[in-house]
Amino acid sequence: MKQLKYIVLSLLTLGMMACENELVDDLRDRNNPPTDPLPDLTAGSADFSNYVSIGPSFTAGFTDNGLFIASQENSFPNILAGKFANAGGGSFTQPWMSDNFGGLAAGGTRITDPRLVFGGAGPVPLESVIGPVTVGTDIVLNNPSGPFNNLGIPGAKSFHFIAPGYGNFANFPAAANPYAVRVTGNTPNATILELATDQNPSFFTADLIGGNDVLGYATAGGDANINQITDPAIFEGAFNAIIAGLTANGAKGAVTNIPYVSSLPYFNAVPFDALDPTNPAFGPLIPTLNGIFGQINLVYQALGQPERSIVFSETAASPVVIRDESLADVSAQMIAAFNASPTFPLFVQSLGLPAAAAPLVANLLGATYGQTRQANSEDLLTLPSASVIGTVNSDFFAFLTGSGIPAALAGQFAVEGITYPLDDRWVLLPSENAEIVAAVDAYNATISSVASTNGLALVDVNAILTEASTTGIMFDDYNMNTDLVFGGLVSLDGVHLTARGYALMANSFLQAIDSTYGSNFEASGNLARAGDFPTNFSPLLQ
Template sequence: MKNLKKYIPLVAMSISLAACNYEFPETPTVDPTSGGADFSKMVVLGDGIAAGFMDGALYNRGQRNSFAVQLAEQMKAINGGEFNVPDINSGNGFFGFGPNNIPLGRLILRTSNGSTAPAPIGQGELPGPYSGDKAALNNFSVPNMTLGLALIPQTGGPDVPQNPAYNPFYARFASNLGTSTPVGDAAAALANGGTFFTLWLGSSDVLGYAVGGASNPSILTSEGDFTGRYSAVLGALLQASPEAKGAVANIPNLNVLPYFNLVPWNALPLDAQTAAFVNSNFAEYNGGLQQLEAMGAITAEERALRTVEFQAGQNGFLMSDEALTDLTQFGLPSIRQSNSSDKATLPLSQALGQSVNDNPQLIRGVSFPVEDSFVLTSSEQLEIQNSINLFNSIIEGAVQANSERLVLVDVNDLLDRVLAGQVNSGGQSLTASIIPPNGGFSVDGIHPNGRAHAFVANEFINSINAKWGSTIPLLNPNAVVGNDLPIQ
């Protein structure tokens, strides 16, 4: 197995780029009126999307192009006031740490060896404290914030190992570190003359579980916790300003996100010689499965599912699957090859085919099974989608219970239509991909890019206008740049 690694190249997503440009037609505007709502002071509470988190980082351009900022700008045409965000003051943001513990900046599309894949732009900056007037803020959205984190002071600190709730993005603008909460700060801003708010929380309560391959069940919010926490968050905003109206968004479906669709299930390329060599190493394992089938320990269907057989060309990768029958008493692991029902996560593009712990005998996806954190099985996908459906029904019920003051913004439906190719502006479509110029997701494959945020803002505007008879002018999404074109 020691020479196998040279046959397994680093797997990257091949992205076909044709006629990439940003010369889109403009969208006409209408004469605005405020209708039955007051937009003189809008307060926004949400997670990374509302904060403008894009490309795996919070950085200047992402903040400026968030739907919240774009929506507030359109409201100024009626009676909308200033909209202040906790400026990050970072051109590249912070994605993670590289060699020598150097901070790396946001993701970009980079082309190498004929394929294009996300990669850090270069050096980044850790988020520093907000130096502006915290009392004047309008946007209290925090990347990676669940409903539970929105309600507890530990989210703001202290930053110690025994405080897993700590979020540096909130700590940088919290009104009182270790005492205040994101919900409390937003409610205080509403109480201080607030007239309108948007709430878009809940996605992180299920997405954090999904992006980790459903490997940590403890971070998936339960139905009871979601119900209670959502009621507490929404109630705090409604009570802070009894006359304020609000727009509430729901959670997108799992299958819309490129993060789970960019790495194909059969992403492992092997030549005939390598496939034959690997198969010889699994001959004893496959024989053991046949014996266990004959004993009645497993069915013929499970034996076929667990059989490992590579071939020349593209292959399903070797992976762990805890849902398989436990055969450890017979000395057989719970492994199989991936199939079309599995969804690989984006980080697998960098891990597949690489040695584990620099051991040339252990090649991830070939001789070493891909870990649970890199893959969603069909049962895990169903579990996640069921949670999304349940959480969305809770959100919808909360809006209906306060229908005089609230409107539901069905972003879930919007993105489903994007996936179906049914959303466009001026004849230029928005796609559920990261491919410029029409791709609507930023390079991290999870968060919308600036152009998609304009479509989201328009969805808010259409819902608000229909509810209260306002005529907030729509944005021209084609005037907002999406993802940058790839660089070498």
């Protein structure tokens, strides 16, 4: 009986354990439901056997203000080629740089500098961290031989892709691009488009063509004397010619539109109110500055221009002082008002100058502040302005001292963004940005029409960067935004993407290709993964 009792107990225990195991298995099944296997990858109606990419710096993989081996490895066309290889794609050749320093030389003479790196507080030149380097990529001594599937030409405008001799060293620097020189090989007068079409591509990407047509003007602060916006009619002709050439033999492809420059950190990383009263080099001077500008503000008010008044706060950040050429120039009226004021000589004496210097000071103040105001939230300060604001403008300092102003006083009146208005090249004014927006809208209308007419996939880069600059955009587990350094999307130069940003761009291409040509890169699990791509490169990468 005892034995029977133990047998029964054992059976009960086993039964309870079995029930418990079934419960655990049931819970495990509920938490990890079976998943259907992913479908096999299909190319749909696209043929990726011979893929060629054409475009400016994004195509090349430009990042951190340079092109170097690691950045080329992470270019979005190279990422795409890796995915295309799983769907019948062939080899993909790039014009490799010589090292990971970046920069270019011509016959041993440096023509562009090495890349930027993170210096702890912000972007700094590579050489400021590791010391001098020799730029090894030389457009005279060691150009690679093509043909190249990646025809990304940093700096190229739309019409440059159809310009003969753009890659001929004999035309450098006036009418040739050093990156184009590296890809033309034995046919220096061939156009970049011809280099692409001669390969008879079965599939192509053409990205951000037209981006540099507005970017050069924007980075110059809207100074048309430095760089001009390409007329939309010229862009339309160039873009139509490029797509006509690429599709002549039936190739399919994908194109992108152009983003607004205001979504890039190059134009929004530096705040318009950059003057901090807690800065020991600025804060203690605020009462004196307000006293000086108080005299100038009285003239603005008398001229019916009170909105131009310049006042610095002792408790909050103040806007920088800028020159706005869209304002009416009231220099002559200001000079006349100063000279007519009976108290102006006393003001001049308060500066440590003799009363007899009043006409000279009147002329200097009128000429300096005749088209001046403080910046507002609609003004876009360019990234390089961060290193200019608060420094002494050496040219204006020399002018003042040459006019008889003592050096100490000249230094006080030549401080960029405070007593010396920031020049146009450092600020993109609302009127100038409006010109850019109008051009971008015209370009994008052309791109959309041409893509639709030719049945091409269209990637809305404008929408992607707008979303990233407002709410951020999710890429796997990462929220990517356009904050400089820490946003993860845009590299240290404030314009070009990080490696992870280019991976996001590659995925946007793949999704557009899926939608247009019936491939299934996304559904089959063939998108790039964010964690496989870095957001910055070490200074030690050589």
